[in-house]
Amino acid sequence: MLEKMGSSERLDAGSEGSGRSAMRERNYRQYCGLASALDAVGDRWTLLVVRELLLGPRRYVELQADLPGIGTNLLAARLKKLRELGLVQRAGLAPHSYHLTAEGERMRDSVLALSRFGMGLLTDPTADVVVRPHWGFLAVAAMADAKRLPELSEAYEFRVDDEVFHLEVRNGNALPARGPAATPAMVATTDAITFVQIGAGLIDPMGAVAAGRLTLTGDPAAAGRCSLVLGLAKPTQQS
Template structure:
């Protein structure tokens, strides 16, 4: 790895992966992209949801992302915000795929680990596969630490959106840590229901269907309720 005149470290390899890592491989960069995947974010919002990054480092990473066309700075009525640019949008599928792969590396969280409710939506986007339930046409609503989003499957097609659903067949309520624990396989969905930290309203059979779409029943030790 070499260092440019501006102090940036680069691999100097004629390879797509090396070029990608030159652009987004620095610490914190992909986590900033993760935050922007859900829409424009103000600087202070990014700072709050990335504890430990430091204001100078965040400013530096945003500057580099904007220079590379990965992020853009846009003006809003309350100042300015950052959003993904065209190159940044191209990172959506790779980042979600990497997130799905990383979920399998998670175990029980330690006391010093933090989570955010909006990360649950990204986890759903990474894990959900509507082809697992090709004949279904229904919506599942999630409320995680007071933030709502929903997942709709429609004969193999899949959409997600923030906010409550109009007519969900199933509404699930839990906290962010429990949601990630379920996604990581640290606890099964029916075990989570038994703890009382995950509750639902709606069709009981839809719990199985939702778990199927999210791939939760494919994990070792997962089983249906009865």
């Protein structure tokens, strides 16, 4: 098999082994925008590092904790390359903290689009997989389309395990963020697996409520509007 691989692919085949080998780069040598993007961020773990920064700055130890399976040398190598590309930089005076640059933020829509695509591929989790609450919330960010209710102005709060997030819908924009909402119209409380499964369409929100896996408080009508913004309900289903 290796004999049939190009030289650039052979270099990448061992990239998981150490920080030194991880710095060897794949290059498709194709004059194509997609190939160029994959040359830059197509290595394993790179887009998951970007995912971890979509909700704001993260410390190195937080990145390592939320990327189970990545070695510290490989994480350092991925961050180094992202910094060299101008996509990530250190966050102010905080030690070993990183955030996306303005150029890195340009990847947001593409990464969320990939997340939407991947949500459709999910099945029920096996015992050996891990899940984090903010991964589920990023699915919410990927699903949200405030243009479904362009006149709407309200916020929804999501309490997932021990983390809190909110989605503010205003002026046709959906703005996801960590932390509680100032005045949430609806509060949803659940666990990370249920949160992801609702987003993946594996369980209906009302089915999760009936099963005791999801609790909704606040304005009952707001739950319907939230479902519509997230594409979990159709306009004809709303009263």
